[in-house]
Amino acid sequence: MARIKDVAVRAGVSVATVSRVLNANPSVSEETRNRVYAAMTELNYVPNAVARSLRTEATRTLGLIIGDILNPFFAELARAVEDTARKAGYTVVIGNADERAEEQDHYVRTLIEQRVDGLLICPTAEVTPLVEQAAATGDPLVFIDRVLPGMDVPSVRVDGTAAIGELVGHLKRLGHRRVALISGPLRLSTGRERTDAFVKAVAEHGMELRPEYIQSGDFQLASGRALSARLLDLPEPPEVIFGGDNLMTLGALDEIRARGLRIPEDVALASFDDVPWFPHMNPPITAISQPVAELGARAVRVILDRLHGRPAGSVVLPAVLVPRQSCGEGRNVS
Known part of the structure; x- marks a missing residue:
């Protein structure tokens, strides 16, 4: 682990100067201060006294x-x-x-x-x-x-596995068979978990899962639109696009509307993550809702338990499917 004298050597200053930088002494020039901070970053240095202050x-x-x-x-x-x-x-x-x-x-x-x-x-x-x-x-x-x-x-997170399973079953009951997912980045735990849950649910319901029907995005609106365009350009496009978060779903919505397609008649749309305006859109968007307020509140309680020396285990909260009209709810099932 890097020490304060290692930072001083890397920055080309004295240990006393590094100490003055850490204590926000105004006598240190901006150029020297930046050099010291750059050295700290390169060495992954955290001052011991500062680290101890957390405790x-x-x-x-x-x-x-x-x-x-x-x-x-x-x-x-x-x-x-x-x-x-x-x-x-x-x-x-x-x-x-x-x-x-x-x-x-x-x-x-x-x-x-x-x-x-x-x-x-x-x-x-x-x-x-x-x-x-x-x-x-x-x-x-x-x-x-x-x-x-x-x-x-310790972690506080939401498990959407059951809700994704409910969504896939819901889509099957509505007569859909070709369902595509625009997932989040697979390097993130949320992207992996939602993709795994979707693949498992499609298999359990006996629906066909084509490789091209899973596209990996980055939880941003632009990727949702670009990947929706890729899906809709397939020789046999999906009947449903399931966005892995709210922004990618909005990107999908932009692409669908830009092509003059109707929701849900031409292509259905669903989202992981609900937002306040989804119920007010035309049609209202089917979504998997996360208990965000509870997620934040529980996280604070866990960190406070840690601060006060109380047991602080991980917490997993369930997501909930909220069916609306964007997947063809109420239509005749073939």
Whole structure:
């Protein structure tokens, strides 16, 4: 593990200068300060005193690092975390990792330096050095929404397996046989879990699963539209497009409407993740709803249990299917 003198050597300054940077001494020039921070980043250095502050010097603040602040799911999640923390007397500092490992580690470092009492992280796909170090040193840390393999960290997440199974069964009862999935990134636990659940459900219901009917997106609107175009251009396009999150579903909706196709008569549409405007669209969008408010509230309770030395196990919440009209509900089943 890097030491303060290693940072000094890498930055070409004295140990005293590194110490002044860590203590925000105004006598240090901006150029020197940037050089020291760059060296800390390269060496994955976390000051020992700052790391210890997570366990010993309560500041009544929590850090929350989310995947994408523009995604309505994460906006609602952040609101739930903030509301619950405030009632418990804590302030939440939010960092947007923008689904990038380097941004995630930037916020881990920054929040530790600001002496937050605990960290709630929606992790990127990678086990990054600072997250690994925080977990190894026993700092109060909880994963939210996603998990990382091989890490012994409490997590609070949603399991959509049963709801996806219900959706596939629902589509079969409506007469659909060709169902496509635009999945999230398979490097993320949520992308893998939803894809695995979909493949399993299609097999259990005896429906054909063509390889080209599974397309991997990135949880962004543009990929939802581009992959929907690819699906609709197939010689035998799917009867249903199932978006792996709300933004990719909206991208699919844009592509369907741009082609002048009707929902559900020409192609049906369903979403993993519900949003407040889905019930008000024409037609209303069938969705798998996650208990986002409860997800955020439970995550705060788990991190507070860790801070107060109480048992803090992982929590798994169920998702729920919300049938609406976008898949042909109410039509005659052939």
